[in-house]
Amino acid sequence: MKIICIGRNYPAHIKELEHELPAEPVFFLKPETALLRSNRPFYIPDFTQELHYELEIVIKICKVGKCIGEKFAHTYWDEIGLGIDFTARDLQRKQSEKGLPWEIAKAFDNSAPVSRFIPKSQFTDPGNIDFHLDLNGKTVQKGNTNEMIFSIDRLISYVSRFFTLKHGDMIFTGTPSGVGPVKIGDFLEAYLGDKKMLWCRIK
Secondary structure (H helix, E strand, O other): OOOEEOOOHHHHHHHHHOOOOOOOOOEEEOOEEEEEEOOEEEOOOOOOOOOEEEEEEEEEEEOEEOOOOHHHHHHHEEEEEEEEOOOOHHHHHHHOOOOOOOOOHHHHOOOEEEOOOOOOOHHHOOOOOOEEEOOOOOOEEEEEHHOOOOOOHHHHHHHHHOEEEEEEEEEOOOOOOOEEEEOOOOOOEEEEEOOOEEEEEEE
Protein backbone atom coordinates (compact mmCIF):
# COMPACT_ATOMS: atom_id res chain seq x y z
CA MET A 1 0.00 0.00 0.00
CA LYS A 2 1.30 3.43 -1.01
CA ILE A 3 0.48 6.89 0.30
CA ILE A 4 0.92 9.38 -2.52
CA CYS A 5 0.83 13.01 -1.46
CA ILE A 6 0.19 15.91 -3.83
CA GLY A 7 1.89 19.22 -3.14
CA ARG A 8 0.95 22.69 -4.35
CA ASN A 9 -2.55 21.92 -5.60
CA TYR A 10 -4.42 24.91 -4.11
CA PRO A 11 -3.48 28.41 -5.34
CA ALA A 12 -4.06 30.15 -1.99
CA HIS A 13 -1.78 27.69 -0.19
CA ILE A 14 0.90 28.16 -2.83
CA LYS A 15 0.66 31.90 -2.26
CA GLU A 16 0.90 31.65 1.54
CA LEU A 17 4.12 29.63 1.28
CA GLU A 18 5.46 31.86 -1.54
CA HIS A 19 5.86 29.06 -4.06
CA GLU A 20 5.32 29.04 -7.82
CA LEU A 21 2.27 27.56 -9.51
CA PRO A 22 3.24 24.14 -10.90
CA ALA A 23 2.80 23.26 -14.56
CA GLU A 24 2.33 19.60 -13.63
CA PRO A 25 1.36 17.85 -10.38
CA VAL A 26 4.02 17.70 -7.66
CA PHE A 27 4.01 14.59 -5.51
CA PHE A 28 5.96 12.68 -2.89
CA LEU A 29 5.42 9.44 -0.95
CA LYS A 30 4.83 8.48 2.65
CA PRO A 31 5.41 4.91 3.86
CA GLU A 32 2.68 2.80 5.44
CA THR A 33 4.26 3.48 8.84
CA ALA A 34 3.14 7.11 8.47
CA LEU A 35 -0.51 6.10 8.86
CA LEU A 36 -2.27 7.06 12.09
CA ARG A 37 -5.72 5.49 12.30
CA SER A 38 -8.73 5.38 14.61
CA ASN A 39 -8.33 8.97 15.85
CA ARG A 40 -5.38 8.04 18.01
CA PRO A 41 -3.35 10.91 19.53
CA PHE A 42 -0.30 12.28 17.75
CA TYR A 43 2.92 12.66 19.72
CA ILE A 44 5.15 15.50 18.51
CA PRO A 45 8.56 14.01 17.63
CA ASP A 46 11.66 15.43 19.24
CA PHE A 47 13.33 16.31 15.93
CA THR A 48 11.06 19.26 15.10
CA GLN A 49 10.25 22.54 16.80
CA GLU A 50 7.71 23.60 14.15
CA LEU A 51 5.11 20.96 13.41
CA HIS A 52 2.34 22.09 11.02
CA TYR A 53 -1.05 20.58 10.14
CA GLU A 54 -2.22 20.34 6.52
CA LEU A 55 -5.75 19.01 5.98
CA GLU A 56 -6.41 17.16 2.71
CA ILE A 57 -9.07 15.24 0.84
CA VAL A 58 -7.88 11.63 0.52
CA ILE A 59 -9.13 9.20 -2.10
CA LYS A 60 -8.66 5.43 -2.12
CA ILE A 61 -7.74 3.45 -5.22
CA CYS A 62 -10.03 0.46 -5.90
CA LYS A 63 -8.20 -1.48 -8.63
CA VAL A 64 -4.83 -1.91 -10.28
CA GLY A 65 -3.93 0.58 -12.99
CA LYS A 66 -0.96 1.85 -14.97
CA CYS A 67 -0.85 4.77 -17.46
CA ILE A 68 -4.53 5.45 -16.80
CA GLY A 69 -6.27 7.78 -19.23
CA GLU A 70 -7.86 10.75 -17.48
CA LYS A 71 -11.28 9.94 -18.94
CA PHE A 72 -11.11 6.49 -17.30
CA ALA A 73 -9.59 7.60 -13.98
CA HIS A 74 -12.96 7.92 -12.23
CA THR A 75 -13.31 4.12 -12.38
CA TYR A 76 -10.10 3.61 -10.38
CA TRP A 77 -11.24 5.18 -7.11
CA ASP A 78 -14.38 4.69 -5.09
CA GLU A 79 -13.97 6.20 -1.61
CA ILE A 80 -13.28 9.62 -0.10
CA GLY A 81 -11.90 10.52 3.31
CA LEU A 82 -9.78 13.13 5.03
CA GLY A 83 -6.18 13.10 6.12
CA ILE A 84 -3.70 15.38 7.84
CA ASP A 85 -0.25 15.74 6.33
CA PHE A 86 1.79 16.59 9.42
CA THR A 87 4.88 18.47 8.33
CA ALA A 88 8.06 19.32 10.22
CA ARG A 89 8.21 22.76 8.64
CA ASP A 90 11.61 23.63 10.08
CA LEU A 91 13.13 20.49 8.57
CA GLN A 92 11.32 21.00 5.28
CA ARG A 93 12.68 24.54 5.05
CA LYS A 94 16.24 23.33 5.59
CA GLN A 95 15.84 20.56 3.01
CA SER A 96 14.33 22.92 0.44
CA GLU A 97 17.10 25.48 0.88
CA LYS A 98 19.64 22.78 0.02
CA GLY A 99 17.57 21.23 -2.78
CA LEU A 100 17.25 17.98 -0.83
CA PRO A 101 14.27 15.57 -0.56
CA TRP A 102 11.46 16.25 1.93
CA GLU A 103 11.05 12.77 3.43
CA ILE A 104 12.43 13.56 6.89
CA ALA A 105 9.96 16.44 7.10
CA LYS A 106 6.93 14.66 5.66
CA ALA A 107 7.21 10.86 5.85
CA PHE A 108 8.02 10.17 9.49
CA ASP A 109 6.03 7.73 11.64
CA ASN A 110 2.36 8.71 12.26
CA SER A 111 2.62 11.79 10.03
CA ALA A 112 -0.54 10.81 8.13
CA PRO A 113 -3.66 10.60 10.31
CA VAL A 114 -6.48 9.26 8.13
CA SER A 115 -10.24 9.22 8.70
CA ARG A 116 -12.77 6.57 7.82
CA PHE A 117 -13.77 6.53 4.15
CA ILE A 118 -17.15 7.21 2.52
CA PRO A 119 -18.28 5.82 -0.86
CA LYS A 120 -17.94 8.52 -3.49
CA SER A 121 -21.42 7.55 -4.68
CA GLN A 122 -22.74 9.50 -1.68
CA PHE A 123 -21.50 12.74 -3.26
CA THR A 124 -23.36 14.40 -6.12
CA ASP A 125 -20.17 15.95 -7.47
CA PRO A 126 -16.70 14.92 -6.18
CA GLY A 127 -15.41 18.06 -7.87
CA ASN A 128 -17.41 20.24 -5.49
CA ILE A 129 -16.90 19.03 -1.91
CA ASP A 130 -16.43 21.36 1.07
CA PHE A 131 -14.08 20.39 3.88
CA HIS A 132 -12.58 22.18 6.85
CA LEU A 133 -10.34 21.81 9.89
CA ASP A 134 -10.92 23.16 13.39
CA LEU A 135 -8.10 23.78 15.86
CA ASN A 136 -9.33 23.96 19.47
CA GLY A 137 -12.84 24.73 18.21
CA LYS A 138 -11.84 27.46 15.73
CA THR A 139 -11.87 26.88 11.96
CA VAL A 140 -8.36 27.33 10.58
CA GLN A 141 -8.63 25.72 7.13
CA LYS A 142 -11.51 25.70 4.64
CA GLY A 143 -11.41 24.27 1.16
CA ASN A 144 -13.43 22.87 -1.71
CA THR A 145 -12.29 20.36 -4.30
CA ASN A 146 -13.32 22.84 -7.02
CA GLU A 147 -10.31 24.95 -5.99
CA MET A 148 -7.80 22.28 -6.99
CA ILE A 149 -5.39 23.15 -9.78
CA PHE A 150 -5.37 19.48 -10.82
CA SER A 151 -8.56 17.44 -10.44
CA ILE A 152 -8.65 14.04 -8.76
CA ASP A 153 -8.89 12.28 -12.12
CA ARG A 154 -6.00 14.31 -13.50
CA LEU A 155 -3.89 13.37 -10.48
CA ILE A 156 -4.64 9.66 -10.90
CA SER A 157 -3.78 9.79 -14.58
CA TYR A 158 -0.53 11.67 -13.98
CA VAL A 159 0.74 9.62 -11.04
CA SER A 160 -0.05 6.33 -12.80
CA ARG A 161 2.45 7.23 -15.52
CA PHE A 162 5.21 6.71 -12.94
CA PHE A 163 3.75 4.21 -10.44
CA THR A 164 1.39 1.31 -10.85
CA LEU A 165 -1.59 2.08 -8.63
CA LYS A 166 -2.96 -0.79 -6.56
CA HIS A 167 -6.10 -1.51 -4.59
CA GLY A 168 -5.91 0.30 -1.24
CA ASP A 169 -3.40 2.96 -2.29
CA MET A 170 -4.27 6.42 -0.97
CA ILE A 171 -3.78 9.78 -2.64
CA PHE A 172 -3.64 12.90 -0.48
CA THR A 173 -4.84 15.54 -2.94
CA GLY A 174 -3.28 18.73 -1.55
CA THR A 175 -4.09 21.26 1.15
CA PRO A 176 -5.89 24.62 1.05
CA SER A 177 -4.55 27.75 2.72
CA GLY A 178 -4.49 28.20 6.49
CA VAL A 179 -1.79 25.71 7.45
CA GLY A 180 -0.15 26.39 10.78
CA PRO A 181 1.59 25.03 13.87
CA VAL A 182 0.32 22.77 16.61
CA LYS A 183 1.52 22.35 20.18
CA ILE A 184 1.00 19.85 22.97
CA GLY A 185 -2.60 19.97 24.18
CA ASP A 186 -4.13 21.09 20.88
CA PHE A 187 -7.16 19.29 19.46
CA LEU A 188 -7.82 18.97 15.73
CA GLU A 189 -11.23 18.13 14.20
CA ALA A 190 -11.72 17.61 10.47
CA TYR A 191 -15.03 17.77 8.59
CA LEU A 192 -16.08 16.55 5.15
CA GLY A 193 -19.11 18.70 4.41
CA ASP A 194 -20.95 18.64 7.74
CA LYS A 195 -19.65 15.18 8.72
CA LYS A 196 -17.00 15.04 11.43
CA MET A 197 -14.56 12.53 10.00
CA LEU A 198 -11.32 12.82 11.94
CA TRP A 199 -10.05 14.14 15.23
CA CYS A 200 -6.62 14.10 16.81
CA ARG A 201 -5.24 15.16 20.17
CA ILE A 202 -1.69 16.53 20.10
CA LYS A 203 0.61 15.19 22.82
